[in-house]
Amino acid sequence: MTSVLLIGECDQNGEITQATLQAITAAMGLDDPRITAVFPGRPPELAKRLPIDSIVIASEVTDSDDGIFEQATADISSLLLAKKPDVILLSKSDLGSIVGARLAFRADIAFVPDCLEISNSKGQLTVIRPVYGGSALAEFIVPSYPAVVTLRPGSYYPADEDGAPSIDSIEFQNVEPSALVVDTVAEVREGIRLEEAKVVVSGGRGLGGPEPFSVLENIADELGGAVGASRAACDAGWIDHSHQVGLTGKSVSPDVYIAVGISGASQHMAGCSSSRAIVAINTDPDSNIFREARFGVVGDWENVLPSFLDAVRELKA
Numbered sequence: 001m002t003s004v005l006l007i008g009e010c011d012q013n014g015e016i017t018q019a020t021l022q023a024i025t026a027a028m029g030l031d032d033p034r035i036t037a038v039f040p041g042r043p044p045e046l047a048k049r050l051p052i053d054s055i056v057i058a059s060e061v062t063d064s065d066d067g068i069f070e071q072a073t074a075d076i077s078s079l080l081l082a083k084k085p086d087v088i089l090l091s092k093s094d095l096g097s098i099v100g101a102r103l104a105f106r107a108d109i110a111f112v113p114d115c116l117e118i119s120n121s122k123g124q125l126t127v128i129r130p131v132y133g134g135s136a137l138a139e140f141i142v143p144s145y146p147a148v149v150t151l152r153p154g155s156y157y158p159a160d161e162d163g164a165p166s167i168d169s170i171e172f173q174n175v176e177p178s179a180l181v182v183d184t185v186a187e188v189r190e191g192i193r194l195e196e197a198k199v200v201v202s203g204g205r206g207l208g209g210p211e212p213f214s215v216l217e218n219i220a221d222e223l224g225g226a227v228g229a230s231r232a233a234c235d236a237g238w239i240d241h242s243h244q245v246g247l248t249g250k251s252v253s254p255d256v257y258i259a260v261g262i263s264g265a266s267q268h269m270a271g272c273s274s275s276r277a278i279v280a281i282n283t284d285p286d287s288n289i290f291r292e293a294r295f296g297v298v299g300d301w302e303n304v305l306p307s308f309l310d311a312v313r314e315l316k317a
């Protein structure tokens with residue numbers, strides 16, 4: 001049996017983040033898992049339908065803890081003492097990275113950040129994480145529990161909300177904050193968030209310039225998806241860096257990832273390899289992307305995309 005304390009998170013709209021649902025999938029893959037989740041702040045209504053064993057309702061967490069996470073750290077630290085979990089699982093978010101490191105320090109236990117895969121057997125934890133700037137993946141063994149693990153978003157497919165966990169309420173001590181957030185500036189986003197999109201249409205250097213991204217946008221609109229890009233395309237100034245997928249960009253795990261004019265470098269794949277199906281459009285049949293893709297078209301995007309868009313519109317009509 002593996003007891004897991006999962007630190008869940010909600011987005012600005014109070015919805016459970018995809019990264020949290022992905023972390024649940026990761027936890028479900030551990031050996032005979034018993035999963036308890038806690039959502040710093042207010043747990044969303046939907047948490048009561050998660051496929052986990054229990055939820056701890058935190059009583060005293062205020063919005064002023066946003067971005068500082070002192071209260072969250074204190075609450076979760078006291079939960080560690082109460083629940084004694086084998087694995088403490090967080091997403092590699094601001095909260096996860098900050099609180100995860102603090103928890104491990106306070107409890108003097110292992111901190112294993114930025115993992116792509118996690119498994120365990122016989123009291124040993126095995127994780128896979130990128131090394132050498134993402135040029136390689138390495139397997140690490142954590143020889144004993146407990147350990148704090150952060151998971152890179154997009155590494156697992158999100159769990160469905162189809163459970164009925166028991167609800168536990170615990171009184172937490174209020175913490176005097178040592179700092180206060182005086183202002184926050186939200187990133188302005190249009191359309192579907194890249195990390196949440198079920199379809200991502202990504203373009204790379206093979207597009208040759210910024211204009212073709214409008215074709216990708218049309219396709220993404222038709223499919224209800226979002227536009228991504230390789231770092232080469234972002235560095236060239238063809239599209240904003242907020243669209244970058246990969247090791248130093250965003251991690252995505254859509255149902256379908258369409259890579260257009262992208263070679264499939266390991267640093268790019270680090271951000272999209274957990275997609276359910278990758279579709280590649282590339283002129284070079286030896287391009288690495290075809291090793292990763294489930295479906296591929298060897299061809300020039302200029303010939304392939306217009307008929308692809310027509311076909312999508314026809315199917316939708």
Ligand SMILES: Cc1cc2nc3c(=O)[nH]c(=O)nc-3n(C[C@H](O)[C@H](O)[C@H](O)COP(=O)(O)OP(=O)(O)OC[C@H]3O[C@@H](n4cnc5c(N)ncnc54)[C@H](O)[C@@H]3O)c2cc1C
Pocket residue numbers: 133134203204205206207229230231232233244245246247248249250260261262263264265266267268271281282283284287299300301302
């Ligand atoms: C530390 C580090 C971090 C990095 N982080 C990231 C990251 O987060 N994300 C990322 O993407 N990269 C990242 N990179 C860069 C990465 O190594 C690659 O250089 C980059 O992904 C290449 O982008 P690309 O596939 O668009 O370009 P290229 O590798 O140049 O590939 C272009 C592809 O387009 C094809 N093509 C050309 N013309 C056409 C056409 N008309 N129609 C169809 N196909 C065509 C070509 O055959 C080729 O396969 C990182 C690198 C380092 C060192």
